[in-house]
Amino acid sequence: MRFVAEGEQVYALKEISERLARHEYASLTGFEEEGLPTVTVVGVCVDRPDDQDAILVTRYLEYSMSYRYLFSTPRGRSSVERLLDPLVELLVRLHLAGVFWGDCSLSNTLFRPDAGHLAAYLVDAETVERYPTLTEGQRRYDVDLASERVGGELLDLRAGNLLPDDVDPIEVALSLPSQYDALWDEVTREEVFAPDEQRFRVAERLRRLNDLGFDVSEVELVTEPAGSRLRVDVRVAETGHHRHELFRLTGLEVQEGQARRLLNDIRSFRAYLEQRDGRPVSETTAGHRWLNEVYLPVVNAVPPGPLAPAEVFHEVLEHRWFLSERAGRDIGTTAALGSYLDSGLPAHLPSGAE
Secondary structure (H helix, E strand, O other): OEEEEEOOEEEEEEEEOHHHHHHHHHHHHHHHHHOOOEOEEEEEEOOOHHHOOEEEEEEOOOOOEOHHHHHHOHHHHOOOOOOHHHHHHHHHHHHHOOEEOOOOOOOOEEEEEEOOEEEEEEOOOOOOEEOOOOOHHHHHHHHHHHHHHHHHHHHHHHHOOOOOOOOOHHHHHHHHHHHHHHHHHHHHOOEEEOHHHHHHHHHHHHHHHHHOOOEEEEEEEEEEOOEEEEEEEEEOOOOOHHHHHHHHHHOOOOOHHHHHHHHHHHHHHHHHHHHHHOOOOOHHHHHHHHHHHHHHHHHHHOOOOOOOHHHHHHHHHHHHHHHHHHHOOOOOHHHHHHHHHHHHOHHHOOOOOO
8 A cells, every 4th residue: 555645635545456446436436325434545556567456546635533543542542442432333334235245344444533533534445245134144244344344453552562462452452242242133123102202202212313413304104003213314414414305305404403303293294194194195295294384383473583593493393302302202393392492492592583
């Protein structure tokens, strides 16, 4: 691996066989198009003298660091305990997308600081294979291999006096499978709850998934004797996806974070309509009805102020969530709006407004 600079850009050049170079180029290109956290591939050089191997060219990921660099700096040493979290999250994201890594390790990952945390990016895709979905055996093999590789890499750091004395390489490596299982269960498990808890519990589950860094593309409620069973389709969305998706469904132009929250409410509303009416409701129909029956009545009831309408609606949703959590059931948007107008809104009104 070599690094070269051209103007203000830095590129990584990796010499490998043409077959692997083309495979990795196709894989990384597809991953980036889908919004998966990987490096950007630039091209493959195959026309080389003396039948030399091909060269895969990728763009250097700005502000990223290798695990060895993280452990070789005083500031990086404080990241030991949280180093596995982004690696496990990356592996879960790939598995959700049907990607079998086959070589998950700290060496094949780059880490970039992100608001006090570390975000992990795949940088080596020679061994990846793509399937519609992964089997339990494929996922388990990837996880066990990752645990083994991480253990070896941490032992190597220990031998180089780069690992803090209070960190046990074997203990850290053995904790990886349980961390993976806990995250996988959180993003894939189905839940059952009573009908009167429906919208509150759906919103709560979507909120947890968003906090973990995952997005939800589909929500399905299945009625059973014991209650409603929730299924969610979790995916990684590309940058700006939420804004574009919300505009397509409703014509609203808002910020990315606002769009994500509003889309979650649309999905919850769509699941509610389908269960109430006993028939499927299209995404377009749900978006149109939500705009006219839920969103506009709320923003039109709030006097003009310094907050954008979408931000006001977001605050009403937050208010509804906290009130529902306190009540142990969904109190509904109408009741939340009334409470918000009585308690949450005055802080945003101009001086003297009632």
